[in-house]
Amino acid sequence: MSEASSEDLVPPLEAVVAPDQEKQEAAKKKKPKGLANMFSIFTKGKKKRAKPSVVEPPTEPESSPRLDGPMPTVEELKEALERGRLEAAGPLLALERELAAAAAAAAAAGGASEEELVRRQSKVEALYVLLRDQVLGVLRRPLEAAPERLRQALAVVVEQEREDRQAAAAPGEAALAATRPRRWLQLWRSGVAEVAAERLGTRPAAGAEGRSETESIFLHMGCTMKEDLEAVVERLKPLFPAEFGVVATYAKSYHQHFAAHLASMAQFELCERDTYLLLLWVQNFYPNDILRSPKLAKELQDVSLGSLLPLKQIHLLEATFLSTEAANVKELMARALEMESQHWTQDVAPHRLDGHCHSELAIDIIQIVSQGQAKAENITPDLGTQMKQVLLVELAVFLRSYQRTFDEFLERGKQLRNYRANIIANINNCLSFRTSMEQKWQILQDPRSHLLDPLSELKVHGLDTLLQDLFVDLKPLFKRFTQTRWAAPVETLEEIIDTVVGRLPEFSELQDCFREELMESVHLYLVKEYIIRLSKRRLVLKTAEQQQQLARHILANANVIHNFCTQNGSAATWLDPALPTLAEIIRLQDPSAIKIEVATYATWYPDFSKGHLNAILAIKGNLSNSEVRSIRNILDINTGVQDPSRSLFSHIKVG
Known part of the structure; x- marks a missing residue:
């Protein structure tokens, strides 16, 4: 082996692995694009047998150098390493130790010259460069290597780490340059970080599969990370020694690159959709669908990866999202109302659904609000x-x-042909609003909530408008009671009831609950108008017999009103004693008994005033002024707070 140059001693790792990278880039250019083909080489082994790695040694010819038996020469080790034979690591380590011993001996007894030791060390280091590149090349693409070759590479790193620790405990002689610690485990981790950046840094085509560029990037990074880590857990963890922490190393490398990309993105002013996607991935998809996925949750539970973005930045993004989404919901609701009101003013007839006038407004509004809340819940429940x-x-x-x-x-719409139908449709809307709100947000369970007050007012105004024409028709009929001095109360009431019956079909397209409320309003109106007629002070009966006869008429009329209204849906049972008790006050002759009835009546109807009582007692022409005053004083007793929803006498004015 010729003497190695200084460049052969410690060439950069990048220069060694560059051929591998060039082959990978060429392979990538041949692969079809799309998310389905963007998965890591880690997943290749699941579907087909992996191709031989670029660092896989070629088939050894019979003339390959022998590494068993006597210590091989430097030239034989060089040839073996160039062929990718990792078993050369053992003899190379022995050669390094022999060199260290020679250096120690030379320092102690003046053996080999310093120049000779440096020359021999340069050759050893050149061999280690070859070994390092072969080992790290295998570990850079671990699933492309045969399992036995991967085990060899891992064993070499473990052996080198052990040798690093021993060298740190016993430093070498000054005659040789320090070559340890080599830190191959650290180099491997750096390589994993490069692979993570390479894998996640690939940019899918903008708008692929109908997605935005940002969404495609997030989806690619998320799918790639999940698939790659699952491959690490299933296929690499069983082969790697525990000291590699292979799952944690890959997870941290992928996490750091993912986080760096998101942090860079968050520095810019994001559009509304990108803000939402960023939060969705940071707060939901990444921690839940990736880190806590079935195959990874247990493996990553002790790996402290943290959040992809700092908490402060997340809160700022959430505040922006809440503000923007609220503005969108507000705008969409206003637009829906504008379209609906245009239908009213343009005299467009409402839809009919199951025999009822129907409007889509409530459905549209609830859907708009629900979608806004659902988007936020998709990020986090909080x-x-x-x-x-x-x-x-x-x-x-x-x-x-x-x-x-x-x-x-x-x-303004009274002259429109579909005026009443649109009123009914909007009253029916109140049920849709109320039902949806109760089911989704339990609003009605909070007694302090006034959210539905506008709907209550809308319903009341609508029902009052629908009943206006009927009440106008009934007014002159009730006047007959006093005009005829109650001569034919039964016949008059029958005509009143017939008039109501004739108008009921107009309300058939109301929802059942509102038709019942409408009948309660009719019930209240009939009782109220009847009492008004009794309170006109135009009838004075001086004998007990006359008073008892009027009382019988009142009871009979009260029964007719009660039966008719309840049969048609009225649930206003609170009105039941209103007329019968007045009839009893008129019938009774004993002032003490009258006082009892008046006191009881005041507990049922706290708005029953002295003025109302005076008007009724005026019918009883046989009571003295002192008896009237005595009876009236019963109402000085406070009977409690009036329920505004059950107000009767507050609607009755007495002169």
Whole structure:
């Protein structure tokens, strides 16, 4: 073996592995593009037998140098290493130790000259360069090597690491240049980092499979990392010694490159979609679908990889996402309402669904809000909770705007042909809104929530508008009670009921629950108007018999009203005692008994005032002023807080 030049001593690793890289680049250019073909060489062995590695030794001819028996010469070792025979590592190590012993002996007894020792060391180092390149070449593409050859390369690294530790414990003589520690394990880790950068750094075609460039990059990096690490776990971990920490080394290298790419990307002003994708990968896909995937979770649980981005940066991105998404939801809801209101003003008839007037507005709005929340929940459940609060605020603003827009339509659209049908469709909308909100966000379970107040107002205004014409028709009929001095109360009430019956089909396209509410309003109106007629002070009955006869008429009419309304869906049972108790007050003659009835009545209807009581007692012309005052004083007792949803006498004005 000729004397090695200084360049032969420690050539850079990059120069050695460059031929391998050139072959890899050439192979890549021949491979078809697409995500299906972007997986690591780690996965190749799963589908087909791996081709021989570029570092695989050729078939040895019979004239190949022998490494067994006596110590081979330097020339034989060089030839063996050039042929890729890793078993030459043992004799080479022996040669190195022999050189170290000679150097020690020379230092002690003046043996070989220093120049001779340096010459021999240069030859040994040149051989180690050959060995290093062969070993690291195998480890750079471990799944392309035969298992036995891979084991040989690993054994060489283990042996070299052990020799490094021994050399550190017993430093060599000054006559020789320091060559240890060689740190081949560290070089291997650096090689893994280069492979990770190479594998993840490949850029898929922009917009591949309909995806954006950013989405394609994330998908490529994520799939590549997952596939490669699974191959490391399944195929390399059983072969690598524990001191390599092969799974942790590959995982950290891939993680560091992934994180570096995302950190670089996050430095720029991102578009809305890229911000969402970045958060989705950092907070969900990467930790859950990759690190905690079934094949990797157990292997990586003790590998501290951390987050792909710093927490502070994640919070900034989340704040940007929440703000942007809320603005999008707001804009989409406003656009949906504008389109809906245009249909009203353009006199477009609403759809019919299962016999009911139907509007898509509620479905559209709930879908818009739900999609906004779902996007946040896809990132993290905690961000979904934050988004829920933000979107509920926007939804409350929208519902108030919806209610105002509907009120304007009630005022301005009265001449439109589909006016009533669109009113019914929007009242029915309230059920869709309420049901969806209750199912998705349990809003109605919070007594402090006023989110649905605009819907309640919209429904009430709509029902009142639908009933206006009916109540206008009923008003003159109720006046007959006093105009005829209650001469024919049964016949008058029958005409009133017939009028209501004739108008009920107009409300058939309401949802059942709203038709029931409408009947409760009719029920309330009938009872209220009846009491108003009794309170007109135009009827004064001075005998007990006259009072009892009127009481019987009132009871009979009360039963007719009750039966009719309940049979048609009214659930306003709170109105049941309103007329019968007044009839009882009119019938009774004992002031003490009347007081008891009045006190009981006031507990049912706290808005029953002295003015109302005076109007009823005015019918009883046989009561003295002192008896009236005594009975009236019963109402001085506070009977409790009035429930505004069950207000009866507050609607009745007395003169």
